[in-house]
Amino acid sequence: MVGSSVELSCIYPEGTNFDLNDFYVYWQINEPKTVVTYYLPGNSSPRHEDNHYQNRAELSLHRMERGDFSLQLRNITLQDEQRFHCVVIRKSKGLERVLEVLVKLHVAANYSMPVVSTPISPSQDEEVTFTCTSTNGYPQPKVYWVNRTDNSLLDEALQNNTVFLNERGLYDVVSILRVRWTSTMNVQCCIENKLLHQNLTSSSQIGETPGETPGVPATPTRVSSDRITDIPPLKAQESVSVIVITLGILALITGMAAGLFCRKRCSCGKYRGTR
The missing domain is CATH 2.60.40.10 (Immunoglobulins)
Incomplete structure (x- = not known):
């Protein structure tokens, strides 16, 4: 993972004790040709040739004495997605390559939650x-x-x-x-x-x-260029009041009309006195 650390394994399958004065150890990248880190007999610590791996690539002398030549690589970057080649050479056997390991490192990074x-x-x-x-x-x-x-x-x-x-x-x-x-x-x-x-x-x-219940239609909205405003529904009490008032006015008008009609009929059919 980008920013994390990784161990690239390179372990000699036989033997447990190694005299490091008899071994050369190289970790390198073949394309392009780059030495990541290396160890030479008589040195107190591994060395680096490429600044990209300075203070990031490390070999353990204690572990190499037991045949573990694994590379510790810190603060992984995208440029570290490479094929790393581990080569261990024994000096006393005419510079014989006693161990070769190829490790392909894949680098990844987590995407943010979509x-x-x-x-x-x-x-x-x-x-x-x-x-x-x-x-x-x-x-x-x-x-x-x-x-x-x-x-x-x-x-x-x-x-x-x-x-x-x-x-x-x-x-x-x-x-x-x-x-x-x-x-x-x-x-x-x-x-x-x-x-x-x-x-x-x-x-x-x-x-x-x-806050609304799934499956229940949402409250209608009116959309404008800069805001969304809820359309308030008509309250039940207000609607009842409007209906009652309307019916009352209609009843009053009907009553007045009926009274006038009745008075007119009564006046024309029963009055016998002096006009």
Whole structure:
């Protein structure tokens, strides 16, 4: 892992005691030709030729005396993804190579937890856009979008992925998904690091806001350029009051009309006195 330490194994399979005055030990990279560190007879400690490995690559004299010529490599960088060659030579046997080991080092870095941005209050069958971002990983990731309704993979033709190297030499990824929205839409973004056998996932569902019950339609919203304002529902007591007042006015008008009509009929049919 980037920034961690690793041990590259190089162990002689036979014998337990070695006179280091009789051995040359080299750790090197063949392409390009680079000596990582080496030990020569009579030296009190291993040496370095390349500044990239200065104070990072280390051999243990105590362990080499037991036939363990493993390399300790600290503060791993992306440039350390190489084939390392361990060579142990015995001086007393005409510079015979008594041990050769090739170690291929793979370097990886964890991606950040993906963040999914979602559209707000789309209409049924409207094309909507989801954006998934994750940063500072290595090697290049594989991005999947999953339909959580049936856990099926969405068609890769619906997504557009952009992967690029940042200033640290690690990868950032942005994936854009465009699909038709339905009321039950629930999608998940998955960032796969194949080298680490690791999947990071983040889900997002339109139509629900924090604190609301899944499956229950969200409160209608009015969208403006700079804010979202809830539309307050009409209170039950206010609606009842409006209805009562309206019915009362209608009853009063009806009563007045009926009274006038009745007075007119009564005046015309029964009055016998002087006009």
